[in-house]
Amino acid sequence: MEIIAIANQKGGVGKTTTAVNLTASLAAKRKHVLLIDLDPQGNATSGTGLDKNELALTMADVLLDGVSLSAATVRSPAGFDVIGANRELAGMDVTLMGQTDSHELLKKAMTDLIAEQKKPYDYVIMDCAPSLNLLTINALVATNDVIIPMQCEYYALEGLADLSQTIERLTELNPKLHIRGVVRTLFDARNTLARDVSAELEAYFGDTMYKTHIPRNVRLAEAPAHGLPIIAYERWSKGSRAYQKLAAEVIKQSR
Numbered sequence: 001m002e003i004i005a006i007a008n009q010k011g012g013v014g015k016t017t018t019a020v021n022l023t024a025s026l027a028a029k030r031k032h033v034l035l036i037d038l039d040p041q042g043n044a045t046s047g048t049g050l051d052k053n054e055l056a057l058t059m060a061d062v063l064l065d066g067v068s069l070s071a072a073t074v075r076s077p078a079g080f081d082v083i084g085a086n087r088e089l090a091g092m093d094v095t096l097m098g099q100t101d102s103h104e105l106l107k108k109a110m111t112d113l114i115a116e117q118k119k120p121y122d123y124v125i126m127d128c129a130p131s132l133n134l135l136t137i138n139a140l141v142a143t144n145d146v147i148i149p150m151q152c153e154y155y156a157l158e159g160l161a162d163l164s165q166t167i168e169r170l171t172e173l174n175p176k177l178h179i180r181g182v183v184r185t186l187f188d189a190r191n192t193l194a195r196d197v198s199a200e201l202e203a204y205f206g207d208t209m210y211k212t213h214i215p216r217n218v219r220l221a222e223a224p225a226h227g228l229p230i231i232a233y234e235r236w237s238k239g240s241r242a243y244q245k246l247a248a249e250v251i252k253q254s255r
């Protein structure tokens with residue numbers, strides 16, 4: 001079972017879009033996948049067709065009340081397993097302040113999941129919030145693999161130092177933490193700046209950069225309103241094909 005966190009401290013860079021559509025594309029390739037929503041905004045949850053406020057159990061129950069991951073898992077209308085999130089997850093930092101194991105609650109829950117599952121997942125994909133809060137820290141302690149979505153704009157380069165620093169700081173808690181891949185999102189090949197930034201990211205990250213660029217594609221923005229991943233909403237759109245290519249690259253990295 002490979003666990004992958006989708007993280008970037010910047011908001012609006014396509015983390016949730018990548019988490020939902022990478023999961024759906026992996027599932028379409030017959031992989032057994034679980035999507036975990038770790039953002040109190042619950043966008044990944046609603047993006048798979050679930051009503052985030054109607055779930056009996058969510059990640060808040062897992063992290064705050066010790067409910068098991070398997071108990072909180074539901075089958076989403078999108079056709080794969082999801083553990084949802086909603087605003088109940090927002091108070092976690094305050095609630096768990098001072099609890100010594102607060103950063104490894106998810107790791108412990110994941111160990112239990114591995115022990116008890118009958119049909120093991122091939123991949124667990126975690127959608128993180130745009131901040132380095134306790135939830136994101138839990139994700140980056142529960143796995144060694146991070147995928148970082150990046151928008152090719154000037155601020156992406158400015159954010160690189162922050163990002164490296166964050167990973168560096170977290171290796172104190174998880175020495176094996178590393179970037180599995182960086183994926184260019186919301187990409188517009190006609191934009192000169194986007195092409196320049198893309199080249200700079202390539203120079204900086206080298207082989208850690210996925211070859212697939214996710215284009216800016218309005219279908220990708222529309223799909224969540226229908227509670228569908230892009231592959232179910234418009235299978236042959238540019239955005240859908242890009243996420244299927246990305247999934248193939250992710251599978252190729254598997255040991």
Ligand SMILES: Nc1ncnc2c1ncn2[C@@H]1O[C@H](COP(=O)(O)OP(=O)(O)O)[C@@H](O)[C@H]1O
Binds near residue numbers: 017239
């Ligand atoms: N490739 C894309 N093309 C068009 N719109 C996109 C694309 N990726 C994301 N979006 C839209 O941009 C906004 C931010 O994306 P989102 O995935 O929610 O980012 P994050 O989770 O990093 O905050 C959303 O409205 C989303 O639908």
Ligand SMILES: [Mg+2]
Binds near residue numbers: 015017043128129130
């Ligand atoms: Mg998000």
